[in-house]
Amino acid sequence: MSQANLAVDPHAAVMEESPFAIPSSKLVMWLFIISDAVTFGAFLFAYGYIRNASTDWPTPFEHASIWNALLMTFILVTSSLTILFAVRAAQNDDRAGAFKWTLITAGGGTLFAILHLREWSSLIGEGVRMFQNPWGAPMFGATFFTITGLHMLHVIGGVIALTVVALTYRAGRYSAKHIEIWSLYWHFVDIVWMFVVPMVYLLNMKR
Amino acid sequence: MNTTTTPNASGKSNGMATTYVVYVTILAIAVYQVCFAMMAGPQPMLMLALAILQASIAVMYFMHLAAERQVLALALIPYTIFVLFMMNMIWSDSVRLLHMRPH
Amino acid sequence: MSEAAAHHGPPQGFIRKYVFSLDHKIIGLQYYGLALVAVFVGMFLSWLMRFHLVWPNAAIPGLQLLSKVGAPGGLITPEYYLSLLTMHGTLMVFFVLTNAPFAAFGNYFLPIQIGAEDMAFPRFNMMSFWTTFVAFVVLLAAFVVPDGPPISGWTAYAPLSAIGKDAGPGLDMGQNLWGISIAIFCIASLLGSLNFIATTLDLRAKGMTLMRMPLSTWAWFVTSCIALLAFAVLLPACLLLVLDRVAGTSFFVPAGLVVSDHLQPHSGGSPLLWQHLFWFFGHPEVYIAILPAMGIVSHILINSMRKPLLSHKVVIGSMMAIGFLSYMVWGHHMFLSGMNPFSALVFSFPTLMITIPATVLTLIWLGSLYGSRLQITAASLFALGFISMFVSGGVSGFFLAQPSIDIYLHATYFVVGHFHLVMGVAAIFGVFAGTYFWMPKMTGRMMNETLGKIHFWLSFVGAYCIFMPFHYLGLAGNVRRYSSFVDDFMAPLMPVHKFITIAALCTGAAQLIFLYNLIHSRFWGPPAPVNPWNATSLEWTVPSPPPWNNFGGVHPVVYHDPYQYSVEGAKEDFIMQNSPEQVKTTVRS
Amino acid sequence: MGKFFAVTVAIIAILSAIPIVMNYWGPPADISTHGAAIDDQLHETMWEAGVSFLAAQLVLALFVWQFAGRGRNDKLKNFPGGAKWLVIAAFLFVGTEILALGVIGQKAWATVYFAAPDKDAVTVQAQAGQFAFYFRYPGPDGKFGTPRPDKIDEGNQNFFGLDPENDVASRDDIVAGELAVPVNRQVNLLMHSKDVGHSFYVRELRIQQDFVPGLDLAVHFTATKTGQYEIVCTQLCGLGHYNMKAYLNVLSQEDFDKWLKDKSAQ
Structure with missing residues (x-):
């Protein structure tokens, strides 16, 4: 939104101090995150509600898919680490480093999305559709695809955003602040996944 | 009150050591969850509690909420938890649905 | 981005200036205009409904142009009645009651009242208006699709809304458009509330501490905090509804339904899930509509009374308490919907508790009137009318909060009377008060006071004539959402319905006075001075209308609490918030 | 104009109350065993809500009658006791109502839904x-x-x-x-x-x-x-x-x- 990183905090001289002492854009990212957390929460509640009321809920995930999910967790949490490297580099004015680490993070996100899509396609290959699957309650597909789909949408959006931020940052129009703010978003995507894994994968593990 | 921006919230002050510890902890919890679920079956409440643990340390140390002014955490977290907590009122109907389905 | 308006210069060209404007004032006016269009469409629909209820066999000439199928020969069919009802509710709740008091006035005055040059994120602001506009167009498109607007009510209860055209006319494309429109609206509201919160917290002028913010600003702020998480729940609800409809899932549809002799392929969902998600948003929404009106009315009343309210802090605290409680009570819409009867008791208690902050607010308003120097203007009349309406609509909430009484009164006209008075009329009165009070600032022209007062009297008496009898009908057991009363039981109540319809037609017509006044004074009204009402808050320190960056590049400094009226020893009987004048004694309590 | 407002509000309040007090449009006679409890609850709520309604509207009318149009020379007065007592009054008054209706009165609901x-x-x-x-x-x-x-x-x-x-x-x-x-x-x-x-x-x-x-x-x-x-x-x-x-x-x-x-x- 802003064109330059103002070195001087505009609050200092002419305005009342913000109660949180963070830039507005960071505050807005936090607010967006809690709002989005509630949106994801509503999805997970809906899933729990329907699953809980079903007698024939399928538990199809083989150990292989669980290990795959764990690998995805590893990739996503690691990308959370690399975006922290990017933030750190940006704060130390290491523009090349920050650029590199942001792109590596976006690469991690891409890898995650690819793994996820591979899993989706194998599930679709097994006959899972939005409202149909070979094992039991047809709502399984609906809840699985909506929750993981919404999450993947966030990942893909994040990858695009991080790429744009990295390029704009290298061009000098963005500052460390922007990388930090988008790192918050990226961590949030990671956190959502921390809930998706146990709720969607582990609970539906083959027993 | 301090009117200049505090050099907080970005890992500058607290080094990367914490970050690595948090990173390893989150992954360890994830592995524990999976192993536990594979051996003893998934226990929803335990899984959820562990996820909340993961999420809270991620929020506090990856997102540096712990390093921000405390008032930010106090504004955001109780509010979100309250709203999500209220949603739990739907469960009793979900259970009824199971017992009172037609036929 | 605290630098806010600094990075957009004075806009050039018509499109940049008036259409895709980044200026919060233009966006406020755009929201106001949108709400104005929506309110007249919504009111027109309610006319058609009222007309049909009492003269079901009288053709309305030309109505067949609106819908050939729904109104053949100008006669409204039962399903078209339900379409009108759905569209009336949706338009009014989303596009009028959310937009006018919150988005329109909030956008225009929140930044000025806190001494900011613009919203924190002008681009977000523009996006949020245009997203709302898209939602509005998508909703209105339901009128022109072949099967007409949906017939499932503004609450779109599943499975009626979820199973498609088997369930009845209007539930095909029309219902899809409804779901998509509301989902888009959720995103717009989200953007808007993010912006409001950031602006309020971060862009306050020097000296504008939180406790020095005017009550209207406080109300918008609390409202945006509610809207932030309430719309976040409606969004997934609408997405899942649309998925049920277009992707064949069944989040909200259980197994074994036979609709129009077709066994539906759905299984696994529950209508109660939709109701929970919808009302989880739906109850906070009521306060999203009424809280800004409370703030606006307080702001105006203080100005007309020439004295501050008895307590600034208590009013703010009450508004926050209402916001807090609003998340705990949604189940009172569902007492008889098949929800666990134990939950009903759990929801009933906080619902009754909301009465406490509401009563505190009312008592503060009334107590503040005592010993004031109340000036009667069109704005203050509407503010007083708001209090009267708020009380009338509020006390009936006491009935509906109790599940045992709800057994009798649920889904009757008592409910209709209740929410129309407290959420509809009261909030609209807040908007009218705001319009008469702030229009001089917004357009630079004074509105006609005499016409404003005539408008008030007709609206005030008219609104009571319409909505008070609704309560009597409800007590007698007249159920709502019926397109005609075919049974004997209702026959004795028809004279009441006739009275209501006539009152509604007259009151609706009286709004044309307002429209005339608005348009006429916009172009031909006498020019407005900077501070026509001798008010104290910052919006009255800037020219009418304010320049594009509000304070002309100067950063105002605030020295006082917002309502320094009738200050003894002051040069005038009030002290502006940004005036450095210091007086030892004040009448504040 | 203020006096006119006061009179109008008072008239509207009283006119609104008349059909209720006269019991002109009430629920039809009850034919169930549990209905009496609901009717009592409705009746009691009607009293409490009705009194609150009339009191608030009439006080609004009274204060507007008394204080509308007063000029700069009229002395400003503060409500005796100020906000504190009004808040206490609201808590006491509404709290009692909530206890009376919301807690004790839930019996009617229980008789319908909780008894097997x-x-x-x-x-x-x-x-x-x-x-x-x-x-x-x-x-x-x-x-x-x-x-x-x-x-x-x-x-x-x-x-x-x-x-x-x-x-x-x-x-x-x-x-x-x-x-x-x-x-x-x-x-x-x-x-x-x-x-x-x-x-x-x-x-x-x-x-x-x-x-x-x-x-x-x-x-x-x-x-x-x-x-x-x-x-x-x-x-x-x-x-x-x-x-x-x-x-x-x-x-x-x-x-x-x-x-x-x-x-x-x-």
Whole structure:
């Protein structure tokens, strides 16, 4: 939104101090995150509600898919680490480093999305559709695809955003602040996944 | 009150050591969850509690909420938890649905 | 981005200036205009409904142009009645009651009242208006699709809304458009509330501490905090509804339904899930509509009374308490919907508790009137009318909060009377008060006071004539959402319905006075001075209308609490918030 | 103008209260055993809400009458006690109301929903569909046949989807378009929705309950007065919603037995 990183905090001289002492854009990212957390929460509640009321809920995930999910967790949490490297580099004015680490993070996100899509396609290959699957309650597909789909949408959006931020940052129009703010978003995507894994994968593990 | 921006919230002050510890902890919890679920079956409440643990340390140390002014955490977290907590009122109907389905 | 308006210069060209404007004032006016269009469409629909209820066999000439199928020969069919009802509710709740008091006035005055040059994120602001506009167009498109607007009510209860055209006319494309429109609206509201919160917290002028913010600003702020998480729940609800409809899932549809002799392929969902998600948003929404009106009315009343309210802090605290409680009570819409009867008791208690902050607010308003120097203007009349309406609509909430009484009164006209008075009329009165009070600032022209007062009297008496009898009908057991009363039981109540319809037609017509006044004074009204009402808050320190960056590049400094009226020893009987004048004694309590 | 406002508000408040005080449009006479509790609750709430309503409107009128149009020379006064006492008053006044109505008054709700039905209650199944109610009695064997949605065939009068060929229990089931119940005997109404949400509302019985698709609820009631009463649907269920109704016939025990016999002979 802003064109330059103002070195001087505009609050200092002419305005009342913000109660949180963070830039507005960071505050807005936090607010967006809690709002989005509630949106994801509503999805997970809906899933729990329907699953809980079903007698024939399928538990199809083989150990292989669980290990795959764990690998995805590893990739996503690691990308959370690399975006922290990017933030750190940006704060130390290491523009090349920050650029590199942001792109590596976006690469991690891409890898995650690819793994996820591979899993989706194998599930679709097994006959899972939005409202149909070979094992039991047809709502399984609906809840699985909506929750993981919404999450993947966030990942893909994040990858695009991080790429744009990295390029704009290298061009000098963005500052460390922007990388930090988008790192918050990226961590949030990671956190959502921390809930998706146990709720969607582990609970539906083959027993 | 301090009117200049505090050099907080970005890992500058607290080094990367914490970050690595948090990173390893989150992954360890994830592995524990999976192993536990594979051996003893998934226990929803335990899984959820562990996820909340993961999420809270991620929020506090990856997102540096712990390093921000405390008032930010106090504004955001109780509010979100309250709203999500209220949603739990739907469960009793979900259970009824199971017992009172037609036929 | 605290630098806010600094990075957009004075806009050039018509499109940049008036259409895709980044200026919060233009966006406020755009929201106001949108709400104005929506309110007249919504009111027109309610006319058609009222007309049909009492003269079901009288053709309305030309109505067949609106819908050939729904109104053949100008006669409204039962399903078209339900379409009108759905569209009336949706338009009014989303596009009028959310937009006018919150988005329109909030956008225009929140930044000025806190001494900011613009919203924190002008681009977000523009996006949020245009997203709302898209939602509005998508909703209105339901009128022109072949099967007409949906017939499932503004609450779109599943499975009626979820199973498609088997369930009845209007539930095909029309219902899809409804779901998509509301989902888009959720995103717009989200953007808007993010912006409001950031602006309020971060862009306050020097000296504008939180406790020095005017009550209207406080109300918008609390409202945006509610809207932030309430719309976040409606969004997934609408997405899942649309998925049920277009992707064949069944989040909200259980197994074994036979609709129009077709066994539906759905299984696994529950209508109660939709109701929970919808009302989880739906109850906070009521306060999203009424809280800004409370703030606006307080702001105006203080100005007309020439004295501050008895307590600034208590009013703010009450508004926050209402916001807090609003998340705990949604189940009172569902007492008889098949929800666990134990939950009903759990929801009933906080619902009754909301009465406490509401009563505190009312008592503060009334107590503040005592010993004031109340000036009667069109704005203050509407503010007083708001209090009267708020009380009338509020006390009936006491009935509906109790599940045992709800057994009798649920889904009757008592409910209709209740929410129309407290959420509809009261909030609209807040908007009218705001319009008469702030229009001089917004357009630079004074509105006609005499016409404003005539408008008030007709609206005030008219609104009571319409909505008070609704309560009597409800007590007698007249159920709502019926397109005609075919049974004997209702026959004795028809004279009441006739009275209501006539009152509604007259009151609706009286709004044309307002429209005339608005348009006429916009172009031909006498020019407005900077501070026509001798008010104290910052919006009255800037020219009418304010320049594009509000304070002309100067950063105002605030020295006082917002309502320094009738200050003894002051040069005038009030002290502006940004005036450095210091007086030892004040009448504040 | 202020005085005019005061008078108008006072007149509106009093006029609004008159039909209530005169009991001009009230609920029809109650014919159920639990209804009296609901009526009492309604009555009590009416008193408390009515007093609050009149008090607030009249105080508003009074203060506007008194203080509108006062000029700069009139002395400003503060409400005696200020905000603190008003807040305390609100807490005390409303708190008492909440305790009286919201807590103690929940008994009426409990009598309807928390008590289990009697063992010897007459069990009837009600099925709501677009746009009619159908009622089913178990017949002499006291057992309902299992309804099957795929067997529903309105053209052949098989509203419940019964399968008499394979299901013995369903053969003697009695299906009717009206709800006949014996007077002074508890009726346990099993509620099932065929398609979308509907509601079962009998004003005189003080019973209203939604039919929820996918969730079979039950309500029980005892009618105390013979006669015919209207059952209406109060949950928006589609284009024929306004026309969806049936009748509740409260019969004496002999008439009810005769009615059942006639019905099963058909």
